[in-house]
Amino acid sequence: MPETIIVTGAHGLIGSAVCRLFAKTYTVSTIGRRAPANMIADIADPATIERLDLTGAKCLIHCAGIVDEDFSNPARAFRQAIEGMAALVRRAKQDGVRRFVYISSAHVYGPFAGEIDENSRPNPLHDYAIAHFASEQILRRATTDEFIGCAIRPCAVFGIPADLDRFRRWALIPFGFPRAAVHDGVIGLASRGLQRRNFIGSDDIARAISLWLEQEQVARFTGINAVGQTSMTVLDFANMCAASAERITGRATRVTRPDGVDPAPDNFDYRTIDPRFVGHSSLPDFVDRMCALMHTPDRQFQ
Amino acid sequence: MPETIIVTGAHGLIGSAVCRLFAKTYTVSTIGRRAPANMIADIADPATIERLDLTGAKCLIHCAGIVDEDFSNPARAFRQAIEGMAALVRRAKQDGVRRFVYISSAHVYGPFAGEIDENSRPNPLHDYAIAHFASEQILRRATTDEFIGCAIRPCAVFGIPADLDRFRRWALIPFGFPRAAVHDGVIGLASRGLQRRNFIGSDDIARAISLWLEQEQVARFTGINAVGQTSMTVLDFANMCAASAERITGRATRVTRPDGVDPAPDNFDYRTIDPRFVGHSSLPDFVDRMCALMHTPDRQFQ
Structure with missing residues (x-):
């Protein structure tokens, strides 16, 4: 056993x-x-x-x-x-x-x-x-x-949910952004989006x-510190999701931000002292798969 | 006002x-x-x-x-x-x-x-x-x-309680040790007592x-870090309380410890980067006052 x-x-x-x-x-x-x-x-x-x-x-x-x-x-x-x-x-x-x-x-x-x-x-x-x-x-x-x-x-954290119908973490940007891009054709940021994430x-x-x-x-x-391959700003991630959604839906997809002046660039750099723990998964691949999954004309994932 | x-x-x-x-x-x-x-x-x-x-x-x-x-x-x-x-x-x-x-x-x-x-x-x-x-x-x-x-x-922390009858913190050694020394003539340590305290x-x-x-x-x-004048081991503090109680009660006062080998000396040193915050109050004076307060033949503080 x-x-x-x-x-x-x-x-x-x-x-x-x-x-x-x-x-x-x-x-x-x-x-x-x-x-x-x-x-x-x-x-x-x-x-x-x-x-x-x-x-x-x-x-x-x-x-x-x-x-x-x-x-x-x-x-x-x-x-x-x-x-x-x-x-x-x-x-x-x-x-x-x-x-x-x-x-x-x-x-x-x-x-x-x-x-x-x-x-x-x-x-x-x-x-x-x-x-x-x-x-x-x-x-x-x-x-x-x-x-x-x-x-x-x-x-x-990103990853294709095991059961999209039961998934309830849409407030997280790796899920909410692809869904908004495909369903609505627009990703509305709550801020200027210059904060970096790993x-x-x-x-x-x-x-x-x-x-x-x-x-x-x-x-x-x-x-x-479980660190992934990709660090980028929330804005860059939104643009990645919009571009993916455009490819998949064939429809123009926008990213909107509140008016205002961009803050100073964010210097956040998430690292680990043990490089064995750096992940390999591809964020762009995930975004493409997530957008494709969202592109089901007769279903809306809540 | x-x-x-x-x-x-x-x-x-x-x-x-x-x-x-x-x-x-x-x-x-x-x-x-x-x-x-x-x-x-x-x-x-x-x-x-x-x-x-x-x-x-x-x-x-x-x-x-x-x-x-x-x-x-x-x-x-x-x-x-x-x-x-x-x-x-x-x-x-x-x-x-x-x-x-x-x-x-x-x-x-x-x-x-x-x-x-x-x-x-x-x-x-x-x-x-x-x-x-x-x-x-x-x-x-x-x-x-x-x-x-x-x-x-x-x-x-030590300090004469404002109201001894309402005081309920006897589990703290600055209070429990003087009380035990005066009431019982013995301070029973739960350990070898070599841990240092400020x-x-x-x-x-x-x-x-x-x-x-x-x-x-x-x-x-x-x-x-509010740091007081005195750092010492729990054992040394017990001995200080026993000596004070002996002076005040005129009765021999012992400190007991569980059998065993003393652990390695404790290197704890509690410090502050801002010396203005180092206190002035005298621990020996407090112990003497606390023992004197405990020395009331017809009352037991619980």
Whole structure:
């Protein structure tokens, strides 16, 4: 029997990529709120986590951390990020799971400005960032020589959603921009769009986790800046999406911005001290595929 | 009329010292859960904070942050540290209060090891430390050129409690050790006691806040390591308390430790990059006064 990897958030953008990659060499067992998850628990309800039996697993990959949208209910989001995380870490450690991966966020470093690598100082400012940092610290404090932890900190994640009808992350620009370009023929930016982002594929994240998991000698706790091939401004990304949509739909596609003076160029440069973790996925290829998927005349993805 | 300073936690160890000092030059207005507070609100209940009117105050000094004991109910403690803090910061900012001081903790730096000053990297690990760090960040993100913030990070705080009968912080060694020495004739350490602590008087903290408040030009957000005159190991502090108790009671007083080998000497050195914030209060004087107060044959302080 192959070894077992446990995954939370298996239906999500990153979790589904993790399941895809790890299913090749491991038995993947999922924790979710309802069937077809292999184990039923709600990350925001510690009592349901306490009842799980995780014995025998090599690693737990926790992809069901909080997302921006969770903060429509901040109390629940913080409960999930703090109490739920603590319960999951405790359960995994008590059951002898040897490694624990937490999908965190580049936002733990604070404003996206200047050169940021793993030696940069944490400075989480949004509720979302504070909650991710708290989750990281809850894992970090639990780590020992026998219970090893890792926090993956991506910036902007892209990847073809496993189920477009259930996908709800359209507020993220890698998804919202292609959809607007194809459906509406216009991408309306909320700002001048000169803020830079690093774009990483969900497959790249799965691969980084796999690389970390295969290392024999690792620190008790490692923070990994999962960095993708492409960094560009939000405006440049919008223009890339508009150009792709034009090719696919044959219709002129515009990018609109609020009137105003462009701010000083953004110097954000997201880096990693360990170049093995730099991803390979192509952002332009993703945009083309996403625009093609959106180009279904009789469906609107909400 | 003197300007107004608002204080939360006015009955606490630090809050009472703050009220004492600031009452000399300001009108001090207090927020508390019940009379005789000037304004009634519960820091763990954001709705009660939203109803406050803080207009006209120069500064809010938030001394009612979470304490270790609050974590008997972690959900409430985090609600106080995150939602309550956010509400208080929002209320103060909206009402035009120009400065906000948060009493945080040296624990935001993580384990007490090595030389730690304000340039050290935050690494909060206990729930208590994570909650304080989250509160700091909630303040930090709200700061502007017109709303300036400061987080004070003391290590071990001492000071004669304003009301010994209501005092409930006996788990802290500056209070528990003198009490045990005088009442029981023995201070029982839970460890070998070689961990070093920096001891700062609550009056020193009030003075550091006053110094910061009097500065005309300050950064939008400043973290201040309020450092006291004396650093010593827990064991040395216990011996200091035992010697003081012996002088006062005339009775032999022992310090007991669990059997075992002493760990490597602790190299913790708590420092500040701004020596104006180093305190003056005498730890030995405090211990003598505390032991004398405990030496009341017909009362036991619980």
